[in-house]
Amino acid sequence: MKYLKPSFLFIGSVFFTLAVHASGACPEFPYFQPKNGPLALVNCDFHVQYEKRVIQIMNSxxxxxxxxxxxxxxxxxxxxxxGRTENVNITPSTYHNLKSFAHAAFAIFLVLSSTPPGPLSTATQNTLREIQKNLQLAAKSLTKLEFSTQERDNTKKLADLTNAYLAQLLLRPYYTRRDLDTYYKNARPLMLKSGKMAAEIELTLLNKAVNRWLSxxxxxxxxxxxxxxxxxxxxxxxxxxxxxxxxxxxxxxxxxxxxxxxxxxxxxxxxxxxxxxxxxxxxxxxxxxxxxxxxxxxxxxxxxxxxxxxxxxxxxxx
Known part of the structure; x- marks a missing residue:
C-alpha cells in the first residue's frame, strides 16, 4: 500500500494539470490575454515565474x-x-509647519479657481472665512513652534500678508484678477523662502543618516x-x-x-x-x-x- 499512495498523488496531479490546461485558466493572472488555450498557459508560465523571482529578490x-x-x-x-532595518525621520515637525503656512496661501487659489472674478458667493465667503480663522489661530501659536528666528520671521510675514488679503476679500466681498496677482506677487518670495528652509531641514537630516550608514x-x-x-x-x-x-x-x-x-x-x-x-x-x-x-x-x-x-x-x- 505504501507504493500506491505516491501513485495516486501523481495521477491526481496529472488530472489537475490536464484540467487546468483544458480550461486554459491562469488563476493567478486572470486579466492577461489570451485568457484561454495553450498560449494562455505559455503566458501564465512567464508571469508565474517572473513574480516568483521578484519575491526571491525582495527577500534577499x-x-x-x-x-x-x-x-x-x-x-x-x-x-x-x-539583517536589520533602521528608520530615520528626515521631515520633523518644523519641516511640516513651514510647509503648512505656505499651504494656506495655496488654499486661496484653490477656492477662487472655481469662481470667476467678481462677487463671492455665500458658500465661497464661508470657506474663505474658515481658512482665515484657522490661519489666525495658527499664527497665534508661532511663538510656541520650534522655529529659528529666521523661520519665525518669514512665516509671520506670510501669515500676516495672507490674513490681510483674506480680510480684504471678505470685506468687499468680491475679487479681481489684479488683486489676486498682486497678493501672489508679494507672497511668492515668502513661500519660496519657506520652501528653501524646509528643503535645508530635510537634506541635512538625509545627508547625516546616509553618511552614517555608508560608513x-x-x-x-x-x-x-x-x-x-x-x-x-x-x-x-x-x-x-x-x-x-x-x-x-x-x-x-x-x-x-x-x-x-x-x-x-x-x-x-x-x-x-x-x-x-x-x-x-x-x-x-x-x-x-x-x-x-x-x-x-x-x-x-x-x-x-x-x-x-x-x-x-x-x-x-x-
Whole structure:
C-alpha cells in the first residue's frame, strides 16, 4: 500500500494539470490575454515565474549577504542592511509647519479657481472665512513652534500678508484678477523662502543618516546599494532627495525609467512593500535585459518602443 499512495498523488496531479490546461485558466493572472488555450498557459508560465523571482529578490534585500537598500518613503527614511532595518525621520515637525503656512496661501487659489472674478458667493465667503480663522489661530501659536528666528520671521510675514488679503476679500466681498496677482506677487518670495528652509531641514537630516550608514559598508556593498525614492506624481521632477542621491552616488534620473540603475522612483505610493517590489522588478528587468538583449537598460523602455518608432517613421504615418 505504501507504493500506491505516491501513485495516486501523481495521477491526481496529472488530472489537475490536464484540467487546468483544458480550461486554459491562469488563476493567478486572470486579466492577461489570451485568457484561454495553450498560449494562455505559455503566458501564465512567464508571469508565474517572473513574480516568483521578484519575491526571491525582495527577500534577499538587506540580508547579511544581500543587497543593502535605502528607501525614502515621503520623509520616512529606511535602511535595510545586514539583517536589520533602521528608520530615520528626515521631515520633523518644523519641516511640516513651514510647509503648512505656505499651504494656506495655496488654499486661496484653490477656492477662487472655481469662481470667476467678481462677487463671492455665500458658500465661497464661508470657506474663505474658515481658512482665515484657522490661519489666525495658527499664527497665534508661532511663538510656541520650534522655529529659528529666521523661520519665525518669514512665516509671520506670510501669515500676516495672507490674513490681510483674506480680510480684504471678505470685506468687499468680491475679487479681481489684479488683486489676486498682486497678493501672489508679494507672497511668492515668502513661500519660496519657506520652501528653501524646509528643503535645508530635510537634506541635512538625509545627508547625516546616509553618511552614517555608508560608513558601515564595504566598497562592494556601496556599489550594490539599491535606492527607492517615493514621490507624489509630478513631484519627481527635481524632487530634492532625487537630486541628493544622484549627486551622492553619481546616478542619473530623468524621463520615465530610462536612466534608472539601482536608483528607482516610485510615484503616488509610500509604503515599504511597494517600494521593495518595485526595486526587485527593476533589478530583475536589468538582469534579464542584459542576457536577453545584451543591454541592461533595454527593459526600462517599452519592449515595443523601437518597433513603434520605426513604424511611426514609415511612409504610412507621414
Amino acid at each position: 534585500f538587506g540580508t547579511p549577504d544581500g543587497r543593502p537598500v535605502i528607501l525614502n518613503l515621503g520623509g520616512a527614511l529606511l535602511l535595510k542592511y545586514n 558601515q559598508m564595504t566598497p562592494q556593498e556601496k556599489n550594490r546599494i539599491g535606492i527607492v525614492v517615493a514621490t507624489a506624481h509630478q513631484a519627481r521632477a527635481q524632487e530634492i532627495s532625487l537630486q541628493y542621491f544622484a549627486r551622492k552616488f553619481k546616478l542619473k534620473f530623468g524621463e520615465g525609467a530610462v536612466n534608472e540603475n539601482g536608483f528607482v522612483v516610485m510615484e503616488d505610493k509610500f509604503d515599504e512593500a511597494s517600494a521593495l517590489k518595485l526595486l526587485a522588478r527593476h533589478f530583475l528587468d536589468r538582469e534579464a535585459a542584459k542576457i536577453i538583449f545584451n543591454d541592461p537598460g533595454r527593459l526600462q523602455r517599452d519592449l515595443l518602443a523601437d518597433g513603434g518608432k520605426a513604424v511611426l517613421n514609415s511612409a504610412n504615418f507621414k
